[in-house]
Amino acid sequence: MTKNSDIVIVGGGLNGPALALALALAGFTVTVIDALPVKIRKNAGFDGRGYALALASKRLLNAIGIWPRVAQNAQPMYEIKVSDGHAGLGVSPFFMHFDHSDGVDSSPHDPMGFMLEDRYLRGAFLAAMKEHPAITQISGQTVVAQTLDPQGISVTLASGKVLRANLLIGSDGRASGTATRAGIRRTGWNYGQTALVCAIDHAMPHNGIAHQFFMPAGPLAILPLPGNRSSIVWSETTANAAAIHALSDADYLAVLRPRFGDFLGEISLAGQRFTYPLDLTLANAFVGERLALIGDAAHGMHPIAGQGLNADLRDVAALAHVLTHARQRGEDIAAQLTLDRYQQWRRFDTQSLAMITDLSNKLFSNGNPLLRLGRDLGMRAINAMPPLRRGLMREAAGLRGDLPDLMRE
Amino acid sequence: MQTSQTTIDPNEVAKFEAMAAEWWDPNGKFKPLHMMNPCRLDYICGQIAAHYGRDLSRSLPFKGLRILDIGCGGGLLSEPMARLGADVVGADAAAGNLPVARIHAEQSGLTIDYRHTPAESLVEDGEKFDVVLNMEVIEHVADPLAFLTACKNLLRPNGLHLCSTINRNMKSFGMAIVGAEWIMRWLPKGTHEWDKFITPDELFDLLANAGLTPTNRSGFVFNPITWNWSISDQDLSVNYVTASVAPT
Numbered sequence: 001m002t003k004n005s006d007i008v009i010v011g012g013g014l015n016g017p018a019l020a021l022a023l024a025l026a027g028f029t030v031t032v033i034d035a036l037p038v039k040i041r042k043n044a045g046f047d048g049r050g051y052a053l054a055l056a057s058k059r060l061l062n063a064i065g066i067w068p069r070v071a072q073n074a075q076p077m078y079e080i081k082v083s084d085g086h087a088g089l090g091v092s093p094f095f096m097h098f099d100h101s102d103g104v105d106s107s108p109h110d111p112m113g114f115m116l117e118d119r120y121l122r123g124a125f126l127a128a129m130k131e132h133p134a135i136t137q138i139s140g141q142t143v144v145a146q147t148l149d150p151q152g153i154s155v156t157l158a159s160g161k162v163l164r165a166n167l168l169i170g171s172d173g174r175a176s177g178t179a180t181r182a183g184i185r186r187t188g189w190n191y192g193q194t195a196l197v198c199a200i201d202h203a204m205p206h207n208g209i210a211h212q213f214f215m216p217a218g219p220l221a222i223l224p225l226p227g228n229r230s231s232i233v234w235s236e237t238t239a240n241a242a243a244i245h246a247l248s249d250a251d252y253l254a255v256l257r258p259r260f261g262d263f264l265g266e267i268s269l270a271g272q273r274f275t276y277p278l279d280l281t282l283a284n285a286f287v288g289e290r291l292a293l294i295g296d297a298a299h300g301m302h303p304i305a306g307q308g309l310n311a312d313l314r315d316v317a318a319l320a321h322v323l324t325h326a327r328q329r330g331e332d333i334a335a336q337l338t339l340d341r342y343q344q345w346r347r348f349d350t351q352s353l354a355m356i357t358d359l360s361n362k363l364f365s366n367g368n369p370l371l372r373l374g375r376d377l378g379m380r381a382i383n384a385m386p387p388l389r390r391g392l393m394r395e396a397a398g399l400r401g402d403l404p405d406l407m408r409e
Numbered sequence: 410m411q412t413s414q415t416t417i418d419p420n421e422v423a424k425f426e427a428m429a430a431e432w433w434d435p436n437g438k439f440k441p442l443h444m445m446n447p448c449r450l451d452y453i454c455g456q457i458a459a460h461y462g463r464d465l466s467r468s469l470p471f472k473g474l475r476i477l478d479i480g481c482g483g484g485l486l487s488e489p490m491a492r493l494g495a496d497v498v499g500a501d502a503a504a505g506n507l508p509v510a511r512i513h514a515e516q517s518g519l520t521i522d523y524r525h526t527p528a529e530s531l532v533e534d535g536e537k538f539d540v541v542l543n544m545e546v547i548e549h550v551a552d553p554l555a556f557l558t559a560c561k562n563l564l565r566p567n568g569l570h571l572c573s574t575i576n577r578n579m580k581s582f583g584m585a586i587v588g589a590e591w592i593m594r595w596l597p598k599g600t601h602e603w604d605k606f607i608t609p610d611e612l613f614d615l616l617a618n619a620g621l622t623p624t625n626r627s628g629f630v631f632n633p634i635t636w637n638w639s640i641s642d643q644d645l646s647v648n649y650v651t652a653s654v655a656p657t
Contacts, residue, residue, distance in 0.1 A: 026466065027466055027467065027468055150516060151516070151517070151518050325447070325451075326447075328454065328465040328466065329447060329450035329451055329453075329454050329489055330450065330454065330488070330489025330490060330491075330492040330493040331446075331447070331450065331489055331492075332488075332492070332517060336435065337435045337443060
């Protein structure tokens, strides 16, 4: 039986294409299957969704040729201000301030990260995949079955077409069919919180400063987009969020406005409003026979620290690293021994990140006055200790730990 | 098996036959070799690529090279070499290893010429190779100089010889015998005889006496915290490897 390509990736969102490009760069042939037709995926307008990209993520995007395609649309983040807010009371005097001049990286003038809208990233991925001769894109097709054989794995599309490869990658989200078909179960829990996401136009410039306020109901992040525009991610209890989401645009703004004060001047909605229920879901295994899971298929996590896509891209870089090195030393890329290296690398990282975000959410989304005092003092202490602050910044920039090749400079 | 004069110690062969079926179980008795294998392969591939000017990022970088893997065992090195495009002969003195290696190569879709033969018989047959691998075998042969001379005679002019083994000092005794055999039970007791271990200087002398020119020595270092192996220029205190070149 012949193979259509070395690797088949199910899921053509962001992580699937990123992995496809990284693997094609290393000499693999790759097929990417997505359920949505290209037309729909390509023609995304401005919808207010954006990603906070850590420096390590930017390095990966640069290495796979995506960064030059999106750089002109990326908003650098020069400062991140974290403070304990209380609706209607403005900002607590105790806060943490992270400034790019503290030097996250070797060059102290690099920004701390970038904000990039979903539509630019998606478009760049589709164009880059189309140009690469080693990548085959299959769009508008769902996978209905997958079958292991002694020397390969095949997926059957709804059309009846069968594709066979050495290795299958599940990049198909938190309800991953690839994982389910492989018998990989998940554990997770619901936070009882929902994120309200929207973009706003504002009268005053944001100066490339990102803000995170910890409110009793959940965190509120204001992330700078190009121009006088910011992306808002705002967590509320699920009941409150549903009520707020049901409001008219004017009433929605009336609820939002007092939560972060007036430092950006008059605000108005730009683009759609979204809600995302916040839950944590971890696949019980990140690998199976001739199979690996990346992104939300492996771990969906609370977006409190803006680490969602960054953690996903770290999967991409780590898996590409493991497979590339295995190929160059003649190992079987689909052997359990090879795939286990990826699992070992990523499971510890993601589980500890999930625990930390989970814990900090529980700690920060809390109105208990004693807890509040404690975290205010804690933030002031972190702010007063530059080495600790720099350590946190390197962590947030994704530059700590064992870095995959594609995230090194 | 041919009955020419061999350097194989019959007691050693029996030991490995008993272990042959376990070769490809990553959590079985050969777990330490499986753990060490990526590091060994990085060294081997790097040396071959540098010596023959091959680019490892290309597909089938070793195409056109004939490689002999002496003491091939279950094929842990032969298979990767074949996957990289080399024409591979895997030789082992333990007959029980060969069926395991052959079955596994077939399952992996690889063509490898596995032979139950000592190095000396290959010399008699006039076989020639671009690369000869002696990974973790020299500490098990009865006469290392005669063995290395046979390896040299199997190389084409300017051919590459790679040889890894275990140093002989208190640390290697502690790590390889007390640690790996007695405490961790990674290897069956009696796998190694400490007095057969060779120091890097002794090995360089043996290689030179066999007519080879040593060009590199490096350590394979185990990190007990991360459980990873890495290549070191400095630390040859336990596991180490040498590269040598045959006369032109």
